[in-house]
Amino acid sequence: MSTADPSTWAAVRITLAVAAASTAALLLLATPLAWWLARTGSRLRPWIEAVLTLPLVLPPTVIGFYLLVALGPDGPIGGPWEALGGGRLVFSFAGVVIGSIVFSLPFVLLPLVNGFRAIGERPLEVAATLGATRLDRFFSVALPIARPAFTTAAVMGFAHTVGEFGVVLMIGGNVPGETQVLSIALYEHVEQLRYDEAHAIAGGLIAFSLAVLVFVQTRARVVPTGGA
Numbered sequence: 001m002s003t004a005d006p007s008t009w010a011a012v013r014i015t016l017a018v019a020a021a022s023t024a025a026l027l028l029l030a031t032p033l034a035w036w037l038a039r040t041g042s043r044l045r046p047w048i049e050a051v052l053t054l055p056l057v058l059p060p061t062v063i064g065f066y067l068l069v070a071l072g073p074d075g076p077i078g079g080p081w082e083a084l085g086g087g088r089l090v091f092s093f094a095g096v097v098i099g100s101i102v103f104s105l106p107f108v109l110l111p112l113v114n115g116f117r118a119i120g121e122r123p124l125e126v127a128a129t130l131g132a133t134r135l136d137r138f139f140s141v142a143l144p145i146a147r148p149a150f151t152t153a154a155v156m157g158f159a160h161t162v163g164e165f166g167v168v169l170m171i172g173g174n175v176p177g178e179t180q181v182l183s184i185a186l187y188e189h190v191e192q193l194r195y196d197e198a199h200a201i202a203g204g205l206i207a208f209s210l211a212v213l214v215f216v217q218t219r220a221r222v223v224p225t226g227g228a
Helices: 006-039 045-052 060-071 078-083 093-119 122-129 134-145 147-162 166-172 182-191 195-218
Strands: none
Touching (some): 006 045, 006 147, 006 182, 006 195, 045 093, 060 078, 093 134, 093 147, 122 134, 134 147, 147 195, 166 182
16 A cells, blocks of 8 residues: 555545454353353344344445434434534444444354353352352453453454455445545545555455455364363
8 A cells, every 4th residue: 555545544544443452342241141041041142143144145335224224313312412412423433333233243243152151160160169159260260261252353353354345335326534444445436436446445455355364263162161
């Protein structure tokens, strides 16, 4: 990417900021959800898990459309938010982060669910016999054992957010310096036949994605430590 193209570097900055904010929020949101999904015997579990992972199969524009409706000035979320003095959510950095959280949730949730399931019952039972409370077992046993799953979840969530297009375009539009992320900048360069800049962005995203996959395959593995 040329240093003479400040809009592209602005897109890099916004993309990294959106990915970092979304990943942090997703880890906080997905951890209790994953723990519950991994351990519950509720008959509602398959339905709840299906709803939470729906972004895996839904077209991004569908998710973006309903987020646009919900977060808009007349929507059930955006309307009350603005009435309380909050800023505009659609076509804003905050809206892009919210859309990224919704769309990338499965990529953080599923590694954590698999990591918690891989722990098995025995380490938790041993901790219980030593007097550990449920909270102690979660923080002192489950979280350390599932650390590789958190690494995978964070890396996959971050990488998936970096590559988003449809949801970001629907909810954030294409506002240079505020909502124009790399995927949208690439699309704009192609539209303007600026193939040199498009090649630079596309090549960078390919290299980044490949590095993420290699990292996940070689380092972020979850090793079962106990039987179910």
